[in-house]
Amino acid sequence: MNEPLFEKIDEDFERVYGSVPRTEPNAASMVLKQLATSLAGKRFDLAEGHLEARAMEDDNRFQVTLTLSRQDPTTQEMVEATRRGLNEDEAPIVEDYPLSCKVIKLGAGPSQDDLSALLSAASLAAAPLDVNQIVHMTFSDYVDENGLGRPSISIFYTSK
């Protein structure tokens, strides 16, 4: 086999995608996965909304941003449209606007204390959320072209 060729392919692949297989998720991914698990059993005190948590991680810094957005009233129409199963082009398009934003800067890696601080911050904005209220939840541990982790979770939920 042409070993130099495959060494180059391996290097290119890792440069573009990051080091895989990621049997050990990076720190930011780990925190957000735990956060997502924690939030799944809670209820936010907003009528309708969207919570988004993003994490950035580089050599010596770990930062998590929590953004709570409350969508304008027409969001209700969109949610209803989704429930009715209308086609995408029939659903009204609405914009989010930020309700509050918290930025937590942690150390090089998330310790148990760091994680507790993060979850406490999340719970400030969150009240128990019934799992049936979650319309849609996505998780991504995307690694950008520089190999930096930029994972995020998005939880779309509705009132009871």
Added chain:
Amino acid sequence: MHSQQDFTHLKAYRQQHGQTDKYWSLLDVTLQDRKAAFAYVQDYIQSQDMEERLLAVDIAGQLCNPVEEHYNAKAHKLSALVLAAIDAPAEDRHFLIAALIACVYFEASMDWCEKIIEASFSKDDAVRLQAAITMADKVDATFGPLLTKRLAQLSRDKNGEIRSWAAFGIGTQAHIAEIEIMSEVLIELAKDKSPQVRDEAIMGLAYAHDERGILLLQNALKRTKDVSLLNIEAAGTYGVPDFEEQLHNISQTWQEDALLIDWAMRRCSPDLKIKASVAEEWV
């Protein structure tokens, strides 16, 4: 030749796992109503019942398949539901494979790539194979370069079927990736111990119009009695007179697709009028 619209592997999967008449009835009824189908996927994607979860991802895949009459405009929401659900039952190989099959029809995204690529590192041959099939079937200008790099890595897999799909994917996607590097990979695959892998690799070289494949294909065509359909298609894809005589000899005893070999012979004819009378690609 694997077709991108081929449902064979999906049907084979269903048969392999012996899904029931109830399953088929429910699938048919649900797909008659796209709204009901969308609701079904939302409800059952995280069901505790394996059959319901498998059906949910099946339906999601079909709703997102643009060649199906059931195509649903909310394709990206459906694909997000399936991608999110892949994480939960990681130990559940049947569900993971079914989800990877559905992913063939989803629009590529970074999330999509992450799930498929992660699965392609599985120790389970069946999971790794389906990940290779899903990547090979996805021709995407944005993510093609990344996917072909992973397929190039899989070209050294211990499983011949996975190497074959890697060769197919690289061949069909080389034009949107780094064609020179991928052609080198195909040259390596053309030396594979498996004839199926070698044939797919030569087909890929034909797609790439890499002249190094001509001699390799001439050698393959010397087999005469067990020449594969892929070999004939590759000769027609090259469309050069180098193959004219061999194709003529093979046609004397050819029992397979008559239209295919007729197309290939016309494509390789030195008479430009005859050559111009047929399409460049075999459909």
